[in-house]
Amino acid sequence: MAPTPYMVPSEYSEEPISRTYQYRKVMKPMLERKRRARINRCLDELKELMVTALQSEGENVSKLEKADILELTVRHLHSLKRQHQLVLPQEQGYADRFRAGFTQCAQEVSQFLTTPTEIVDATAGRKLLQHLGACVRQLDCVAQNVQYSQQSYTPPTSPAGEGKNKAAPMWRPW
Numbered sequence: 184m185a186p187t188p189y190m191v192p193s194e195y196s197e198e199p200i201s202r203t204y205q206y207r208k209v210m211k212p213m214l215e216r217k218r219r220a221r222i223n224r225c226l227d228e229l230k231e232l233m234v235t236a237l238q239s240e241g242e243n244v245s246k247l248e249k250a251d252i253l254e255l256t257v258r259h260l261h262s263l264k265r266q267h268q269l270v271l272p273q274e275q276g277y278a279d280r281f282r283a284g285f286t287q288c289a290q291e292v293s294q295f296l297t298t299p300t301e302i303v304d305a306t307a308g309r310k311l312l313q314h315l316g317a318c319v320r321q322l323d324c325v326a327q328n329v330q331y332s333q334q335s336y337t338p339p340t341s342p343a344g345e346g347k348n349k350a351a352p353m354w355r356p357w
Contacts, residue, residue, distance in 0.1 A: 226252055233259060282322045289315040 230252045236259060247255070292315060296308035 229253075229256055278326060282326055285322060286319055289319055 226249055230247055233252060233255050234247075237255065293312055296303055296312060
């Protein structure tokens with residue numbers, strides 16, 4: 184790679200610096216600072232949420248380190264999951280919206296095809312309606328299977344959590 188016209192000001196000489204050197208000395212530390220700032224900002228938001236949630240449960244939460252925040256969050260989410268209050272229906276919601284949109288589209292196509300016109304061949308229209316009907320039935324079957332599998336699915340537990348007493352209080356150094 185050819186050196187760029189950028190010069191490094193120094194007492195001894197002005198040497199051109201490469202883009203790699205420029206990235207390593209300037210951009211990489213700046214990007215890392217931004218990344219750490221994002222992590223800290225999200226941890227602060229998570230801390231506010233957890234403090235509010237834990238105080239409503241009657242726990243006293245004072246100063247929390249980053250690891251404490253993450254540990255409390257994981258424990259709280261497990262607690263919500265055990266109480267069946269943690270629901271993640273978004274994936275099912277997308278499937279429901281897709282199915283509803285597809286069904287509506289199939290209905291509009293069927294209305295168009297059943298309107299007497301000379302534009303659409305009757306045989307082709309009948310075959311298309313049969314195909315769309317089969318697709319709608321297939322989507323309904325898939326939706327029923329997904330609902331059944333979600334009711335019987337239990338996600339695996341973390342290997343780190345095995346063998347630990349889940350009721351043990353969190354250790355804090357203060």
